[in-house]
Amino acid sequence: MPLPAPDNQLLAASDADPVVLSLTVFVLACFIGYYVVWRVTPALHSPLMAVTNAISSVIIVGALIAAGATAQAQGIAISQILGFAAITLAAVNIFGGFVISQRMLGKFRKKPKQ
């Protein structure tokens, strides 16, 4: 969409390539991750790996779109089959990751008060 140049200068940023916007989100999220993860207590580094493993399976969102949005007139497309496979793998991770971290966290107890 061509913008009338002179008085819309300030809107230039929103006119940027979407990749730059994605990159902005990415870089800021890296910083959030950096500061949040440094505060994780070393004793919980194993649960941290399990939880990050579970949430990285949010890639299931991509798999759902691949499986569900590729509606075709006839039959199931290959991309849908790939999508279903990816959903299954990601689901193993999501359930497995959260269950194992819950199991681990359930074992961390304080000294009983005497």
Place this chain on the structure above:
Amino acid sequence: MNGTLAALLYLTSSVCFILALRGLSSPESARRGNALGIFGMILAIGTTVAMPGMVSLPLIAVAVLLGGAIGTVIALRIQMTALPQLIAAFHSLVGAAAVLVAAAAFLHPAALGILGEHGIHTASLVEMAIGTAIGAITFTGSVVAFAKLQGLVTGAPLVFRGQHMINAGLAVACLALGMWFVVSQSPAAFWLVVASSLALGLLLIVPIGGADMPVVVSMLNSYSGWAASGIGFTLHNNLLIITGALVGSSGAILSYIMCKAMNRSIFNVIFGGFAVESGATPGAPREQRPVKIGNAEDAAFIMKNASSVIIVPGYGMAVAQAQHVLREMADQLKENGVNVRYAIHPVAGRMPGHMNVLLAEANVPYDEVAELEEINRDFAVTDVVYVIGANDITNPAARSDPKSPIFGMPVLDVEKAKTVLFVKRSLASGYAGIDNELFYRDNTMMLLGDAKKVTEELLKAL
């Protein structure tokens, strides 16, 4: 559901994930954090499924429930000692899923909204190539890590001539194929990128030894995050980008902490520098020096008369499954009025925090477990240190001998205690192939045997 609402819900679930990680700053808040993580995931899946134009919902439900059932059963049944290989296996699934989603996007770009006038947008192609390559490396790398941790293949580093050249060549090929793919959009190029990345992941992890697995597992954790981010870029999905970045930086920080705890650079670990170094200083004739070897009764006597004991566990404890009997021993000591604590080195075990989980599993309260920096000064005022299944992380050579391969690595100063009880199967050197000076000290008593058996005998004698 319209796009704006979906984007807002995705944002909410991103915040849930951030809070889930934030919760891990203390064991009390961690369980709430985990619940928030689960909520965030349900929200993410629900939002996606409720998008207009979604079809095949029953099949999707079947896939989710099938995968979910498999994951739940595995996670409920797994032994805590097998945790590192389980995590490695899970990482491989994220990698595989990333490759599958990228392939689906490539085969059917219109459905995923990345089709421009002249085929797929160039930017999407670049992102797709990166996401696919990282995903494939994560996949095979994690499979190798799993096989090593599970003992399916030898944990020893597999080094061969020209390894670095082959890896470098493969990396260059990967890059070139990626560029060819972006320019040509050819399916052949796509699958060649996948194939070369799969090979690269395999070859990268093969030369890394078992004891370096904490770094490898953290690194693969990081890769799985970057792969998710890469797919997020391809699909213009901020939730994937944010979550991937969180996971990626988390894994990177863990790798950094692990490397620092071994005083090595990440490159040194990845390129198998350690194996080369210790090979370069081949077996200096081991001098026969007197070693004090004790039995369970001697050890029990010393412990009973102590007022403070620090237990230093290592991978050997996990292998022998000695954590439960160890805790019983500690209970017995506490009944006798002995102050018992545990000291954990960051790289003890095969994954970050491995020892903490095993001790927690054996009902050791977490406030009795201290990290290296917290407890290192206390060894000097401690009566007895009980080293069980650990070796290199207690080696004083790391501080005193500049020629030692582990010089500079932070170690637990156990030799400063009045007495060191060292449980070990034999007098052989540790993984780094270095003699431990500690064995020959006057204040050290070796208890030779399996970690669990020795501790059981000790418990009986108490």
